[in-house]
Amino acid sequence: MAEKMARPVIVVHGGADFTVQIDNKQAIVDGLCKAARRGYEILQSEDSNAVRAVVEAVSVLEDDENFNAGRGSTLNRDGKIQTDAMVMNGKNLKCGGVSAVMNIANPVYLAEQVMEKTNHCLLTAQYANDFAKKVGMETVDMETLMSPRSRRLLESISIAREEGRVNDAKKETVLGKDTGKDTVGAIALDKNGNLACATSTGGLSLALPGRVGDSALPGCGGYADNHFGACSTTGIGEDIMRVNMATRAMYYLEQGQSAQDAAVNSVQYLVDRLKPSDSKGCLAGLIVIDKQGNIGIHCSHDFLCFASIKNGKIQYGINPDEFESTGL
Numbered sequence: 001m002a003e004k005m006a007r008p009v010i011v012v013h014g015g016a017d018f019t020v021q022i023d024n025k026q027a028i029v030d031g032l033c034k035a036a037r038r039g040y041e042i043l044q045s046e047d048s049n050a051v052r053a054v055v056e057a058v059s060v061l062e063d064d065e066n067f068n069a070g071r072g073s074t075l076n077r078d079g080k081i082q083t084d085a086m087v088m089n090g091k092n093l094k095c096g097g098v099s100a101v102m103n104i105a106n107p108v109y110l111a112e113q114v115m116e117k118t119n120h121c122l123l124t125a126q127y128a129n130d131f132a133k134k135v136g137m138e139t140v141d142m143e144t145l146m147s148p149r150s151r152r153l154l155e156s157i158s159i160a161r162e163e164g165r166v167n168d169a170k171k172e173t174v175l176g177k178d179t180g181k182d183t184v185g186a187i188a189l190d191k192n193g194n195l196a197c198a199t200s201t202g203g204l205s206l207a208l209p210g211r212v213g214d215s216a217l218p219g220c221g222g223y224a225d226n227h228f229g230a231c232s233t234t235g236i237g238e239d240i241m242r243v244n245m246a247t248r249a250m251y252y253l254e255q256g257q258s259a260q261d262a263a264v265n266s267v268q269y270l271v272d273r274l275k276p277s278d279s280k281g282c283l284a285g286l287i288v289i290d291k292q293g294n295i296g297i298h299c300s301h302d303f304l305c306f307a308s309i310k311n312g313k314i315q316y317g318i319n320p321d322e323f324e325s326t327g328l
């Protein structure tokens with residue numbers, strides 16, 4: 001007797017932010033829908049494969065300069081692009097990640113290679129770049145990864161340096177206000193009932209060189225386990241790492257919570273435990289699916305842009321509470 005097939009589901013996000021004030025809403029929504037469609041196409045194919053679907057969906061967002069990942073990555077304090085990414089296979093719990101890599105256009109492909117071709121879970125910095133060469137991955141000039149936003153930031157950094165402000169730990173001193181969105185990610189359920197997640201980021205603007213965020217780390221930037229579900233997170237990596245937010249979402253699913261409750265309660269746990277003193281508070285959000293393909297999306301603030309495809313219907317928005325739906 002043929003095995004029962006699951007109905008494929010994909011959810012992608014383009015990052016959380018403190019504010020919904022953006023001037024490129026349409027471009028963001030278009031990019032997210034394109035990524036979701038790319039992943040869904042793979043899920044619908046004969047070789048329905050959740051890992052390939054999330055990797056390809058994230059690569060679409062990495063290629064889009066409207067997002068802080070791959071080609072649109074923000075800059076560290078040295079004015080350099082340094083990226084983190086991870087992928088995880090919920091069938092066998094294999095995962096791969098790269099952190100603080102430079103000159104790679106699609107860090108998610110490199111993370112996938114770490115998962116598929118090594119016995120390790122994470123390679124870092126120059127060593128990850130050496131591995132990229134070994135597997136034949138092209139190295140690109142950093143210039144080609146810079147978006148207009150990053151170029152403006154580079155200018156601000158050099159002005160701040162001239163004015164002696166560059167050592168100030170607060171990025172607001174250099175930026176005025178943060179204009180970059182945080183991180184991209186995807187989660188999927190394929191026809192065979194397998195789950196996967198992938199996450200990729202240019203990290204926090206003006207971070208110290210060598211800083212590694214949550215997005216490279218299983219249990220923080222994402223997690224996938226066929227027994228429970230999958231998730232991908234976004235927000236301030238330091239906060240997310242402190243509570244292992246992706247693991248927390250899995251724990252809530254294991255306890256029998258719905259995907260939406262797991263998302264809401266994971267963010268609430270972070271906020272309750274970290275008790276932010278800053279007026280802006282913590283920034284954390286995530287997308288979740290359970291093993292039946294039910295979706296949860298939540299963020300500590302109003303901005304968490306996303307798109308999902310389920311039962312041939314696409315939903316998208318820049319705020320999880322206000323979204324639009326259309327046919328595919």
Ligand code: GLY
Pocket residue numbers: 182183201202203204212213214215233234235236237238
């Ligand atoms: N969430 C991305 C980062 O903090 O690096």
